[in-house]
Amino acid sequence: MKKSLIALAFGTLGLGIAEFAMMGILGSVAENLQISISAAGHLISAYALGVCLGAPVLLLVRKYPLKKILLLLVTIIVVGNLCAAAASDYWMLLLARFLSGFPHGAYFGVASIVAQRLADKGKGSQAVSVMIAGMTIATVFGVPLGTALSNTISWRLTFLLVACWSLLTFYSIWRWIPQMDSLPDSGFKGQFKFLKSPAPWLIIGGTLLGNGGVYCWYSYINPLLTNISGFSTDSLTWLMVIAGFGMVIGNLLGGRLADRFRAGLVAAIVQSCMVFTLLLIFFFSPVPWLSVVLMVIGTAGLFGVGSPLQYLIIRFSKGGEMLGAASIQIAFNIGNAVAAYCGGLILQAGFDFRYPALVGIPFAVLGSILLFILHKKYE
Structure with missing residues (x-):
């Protein structure tokens, strides 16, 4: 390397x-x-x-x-x-x-x-x-x-x-x-010209909504593991390490697949898999070993779309590459903030810690739709 x-x-x-x-x-x-x-x-x-x-x-x-x-x-x-x-x-x-x-x-x-x-x-x-x-x-x-x-x-x-x-x-x-x-400097106004094309907006929207959907669940992963899956508080450290390994694997695998196949298609498929993962988390998180397996799949998917989308945004932001590439992180952080808020609303309404995953499904569905449109029309 x-x-x-x-x-x-x-x-x-x-x-x-x-x-x-x-x-x-x-x-x-x-x-x-x-x-x-x-x-x-x-x-x-x-x-x-x-x-x-x-x-x-x-x-x-x-x-x-x-x-x-x-x-x-x-x-x-x-x-x-x-x-x-x-x-x-x-x-x-x-x-x-x-x-x-x-x-x-x-x-x-x-x-x-x-x-x-x-x-x-x-x-x-x-x-x-x-x-x-x-x-x-x-x-x-x-x-x-x-x-x-x-x-x-x-x-x-x-x-x-x-x-x-x-x-x-x-x-x-x-x-x-x-x-x-x-x-190459395209001037101050030229930095924003790439935003006139739908493709960058599809990438940004797919990032915000798709990752936001997963973060509806992941923002409350600790109380889900202790209150629903039945793990002790002391076990959370090693569980978070396992979740981190899922992120590492998903990120590297996503990058490799995006170079072998079309990056937009890889991102869209991974994001659509997150829809089903969130649904499975809702139903099977009370089963401890299944909860851990689904957590790893969820964190792998969360970062599995990162490098394909980061790669694509540079491709579709000619003249404003730096702003385009940085916009992914803006979308990611805004999506996380919105997701944590929306996930918290259903908890405040009295539902248990499985329900933020359910709240995240519509976001993930919309994110995957945007990425499939990107792949179909612009790749």
């Missing part, structure tokens, strides 16, 4: 820890800063807001060489997480979390383009899947490590871990990524 692709994956691994570890250290942060859990939850929202607002800033640096943009983004990741580790109060931490999320979508956007440039012929989607692999590996190793550091020493060490890892990422990119020319 090329060192240059590994360097890109180092970056997404750090971003994965920064994004997902917050869920595991929420209680420690709330206790230390003497705030409520609901207030601490805003630290997750602040990161997501940073992701959404940070991606369009790429327009300001579009004329820079790609390697220089990556190094700039990684520098912001280091600074944001150092600020989070040193935050003295809630508001400072909230601002630091926003700053930490600011380069997230932009990094994915630029790294996707760089990965395709570094790829061997006919293996563009696989190269993107290697870049994304860091995010999935974070759920297997990085997030449990960050949670353990928080529980045994201090939550501040979790953010310090991300900052130190990002320094290693900076060195790896500087050392292993070759110099690349900047993308």
Whole structure:
């Protein structure tokens, strides 16, 4: 495997820890800063807001060489997480979390383009899947490590871990990524011309609705496993590691299949499989071993569409590739936020933890329909 692709994956691994570890250290942060859990939850929202607002800033640096943009983004990741580790109060931490999320979508956007440039012929989607692999590996190793550091020493060490890892990422990119020319500049307005075509909207909509449907279920996976499947709270750590392995396998397999077959078709089929998976989760989650199997299938599908769609959006956003590639992360985060809200509504209505999976099915159906239209009309 090329060192240059590994360097890109180092970056997404750090971003994965920064994004997902917050869920595991929420209680420690709330206790230390003497705030409520609901207030601490805003630290997750602040990161997501940073992701959404940070991606369009790429327009300001579009004329820079790609390697220089990556190094700039990684520098912001280091600074944001150092600020989070040193935050003295809630508001400072909230601002630091926003700053930490600011380069997230932009990094994915630029790294996707760089990965395709570094790829061997006919293996563009696989190269993107290697870049994304860091995010999935974070759920297997990085997030449990960050949670353990928080529980045994201090939550501040979790953010310090991300900052130190990002320094290693900076060195790896500087050392292993070759110099690349900047993308052809189509002007400020030209960056948005790709949005006049239906294809990018189908990809963005498929990402938002499809992944959102799965996140209706996954947002409440912990209480589902304990309250419905009957697992103990102590077993959640290794169950989340198993879920992370599903993400790793799904991501790499999705990239390989997308290069062998048509990427849109692969994404559409995987997304349609999630419709049936969510239905099976609703009916069979009370059976412990089936619940685990379906969890792995669900997490594999969640990331199985990532590299095909990231690959396709670059193909269909000529003249605005960086903005197009970053838009996938915006759609992903908005979809997650909407999914968690919709899944929570049915729980507030008094239904049990199986029902968010049922709520997610219409979203997944719509997402798969959009991707099948993409494949049929534009591939």
